[in-house]
Amino acid sequence: MERCDVAILGAGAAGMMAAIEAARRGRRVVVIDHARAPGEKIRISGGGRCNFTNLSTAPERFLSRNPRFARSALSRFTPGDFIARVDRAGIGWHEKTLGQLFCDGSATQIVRMLTDEIRAAGASLRLGVEIGAVRREASFVIETSAGPLGAESLVVATGGKSVPKMGASGLGYRIAEGFGIGLVETRPALVPLTLAAAELAGTSALAGVALPVRISSARQSFDEALLFTHRGISGPAVLQISSYWREGETLVLDLAPGCDLAALLRAARAEAGRSAVHNVLARWLPERLAVFVAAQAGVAGRLADLPNAALDRLAAQVNGWHLRPLGSEGYRTAEVTLGGVDTGALDARTMAARAVSGLYFVGEVVDVTGWLGGYNFQWAWSSGWAAGQVA
Incomplete structure (x- = not known):
């Protein structure tokens, strides 16, 4: 030997x-x-x-x-x-x-x-x-x-x-x-997260959309880029939080970190009230995501016609979107x-x-x-x- x-x-x-x-x-x-x-x-x-x-x-x-x-x-x-x-x-x-x-x-x-x-x-x-x-x-x-x-x-x-x-x-x-x-x-850690069929029915249209976000679990937060995929969410922000997330937990996404959307939308209403709300929202979000978020918040129409309560509801969807992943993509893609x-x-x-x-x-x-x-x-x-x- x-x-x-x-x-x-x-x-x-x-x-x-x-x-x-x-x-x-x-x-x-x-x-x-x-x-x-x-x-x-x-x-x-x-x-x-x-x-x-x-x-x-x-x-x-x-x-x-x-x-x-x-x-x-x-x-x-x-x-x-x-x-x-x-x-x-x-x-x-x-x-x-x-x-x-x-x-x-x-x-x-x-x-x-x-x-x-x-x-x-x-x-x-x-x-x-x-x-x-x-x-x-x-x-x-x-x-x-x-x-x-x-x-x-x-x-x-x-x-x-x-x-x-x-x-x-x-x-x-x-x-x-x-x-x-x-x-x-x-x-698995540093891994993309998957969404249930109900969430994917809406978010699959966002596949390929990427943006900087703040993503938070019960234990940690990260300010990095998020990417929507055909299976769920990925990108550096998601890979980071995946090490802290556990099944059944809800993540909170701030899609416009550092922006007070409620205040910004009120200001925009005064200067561009005739614009469609999703078009104004696209100042801060990718266009496809702006359309999706407005629909999720149930807010549509001209900005001038929307009360403060509707703008607050839309801002809450942008600055505090609660999302519960189904699971992860597993060891196959985990880093x-x-x-x-x-x-x-x-x-x-x-x-x-x-x-x-x-x-x-x-x-x-x-x-x-x-x-x-x-x-x-x-x-x-x-x-x-x-x-x-x-x-």
């Missing part, structure tokens, strides 16, 4: 970072992945340009049963630390909105940077290798399609259940359970998985399992989920780096 010091399951962002760091310490490192190419989520992220981190990274922008858990790793390997590596590799980058950093060129530049660093550090990258049973004897034994591999330390970086067409599975969760480590219930390996079983500084010496969990498989916008990649870099210092 082949043996190594550190076996890393998963050649994604977290796994490759852990491999680089462990190998730089002189450890014999083998990285195994069933995929035929490393870093597939990196490659497709950010529209192919990889939103590789966020300048506003802070622990409060991550969801976990223990919201303080991510603090240690994030503070010791920061966005600035990863940016320095990107700069050394000669990769151009730019900031978009809200602290989001993207490659000027292709996301494959980030993958190449990581694989070059893996090889330079002396780690071995084994792709197209299926992972089977994992057990602990004198050391860890990983059964693979290329034969068994023995390892002193084992780093599980297998990701979550999101994007199953790329081979995502619950392997990391099964490994955790096999060693008696608890899980926090998993669910990440919420929940995972219980952080209560892990050391926040090293990512090591407290009860199983030599076992580590990093990245998406752990119950730490970031906001949309590069936060989850930063968690991957930080948690992988932390494990790589000691594995």
Whole structure:
């Protein structure tokens, strides 16, 4: 049986970072992945340009049963630390909105940077290798399609259940359970939400309409763009709130954040009273949406003919539209998985399992989920780096 010091399951962002760091310490490192190419989520992220981190990274922008858990790793390997590596590799980058950093060129530049660093550090990258049973004897034994591999330390970086067409599975969760480590219930996150047939009967005509909104759940609010689809609602605002929303809950949409529509409509009535109400509303909303909202509020006709009560009703529909999603589009389109390996079983500084010496969990498989916008990649870099210092 082949043996190594550190076996890393998963050649994604977290796994490759852990491999680089462990190998730089002189450890014999083998990285195994069933995929035929490393870093597939990196490659497709950010529209192919990889939103590789966020300048506003802070622990409060991550969801976990223990919201303080991510603090240690994030503070010791920061966005600035990863940016320095990107700069050394000669990769151009730019900031978009809200602290989001993207490659000027292709996301494959980030993958190449990581694989070059893996090889330079002396780690071995084994792709197209299926992972089977994992057990602990004198050391860890990983059964693979290329034969068994023995390892002193084992780093599980297998990701979550999101994007199953790329081979995502619950392997990391099964490994955790096999060693008696608890899980926090998993669910799709950063995912579009679907509407029931009754709502879709009206909103399907809005498919393709996008606008900036404020979207609120019982626990959180986001000011970002919303997109109506044939199945429901999507866009950055919806992906963000999906991590907080739960089935049966109602969301509140402000379609004109920062605008007092009641006051604006009263002013418009004085200056453009002969205009149809939906035409005036189109000053602040896309035209199709203006027509829809006016119909939903039961307000029609010339603005001059409408009493204050009708304008208030219309404004309430715009600034406080209550919408109850039916569900989400699931793991098929979810960007990440919420929940995972219980952080209560892990050391926040090293990512090591407290009860199983030599076992580590990093990245998406752990119950730490970031906001949309590069936060989850930063968690991957930080948690992988932390494990790589000691594995």
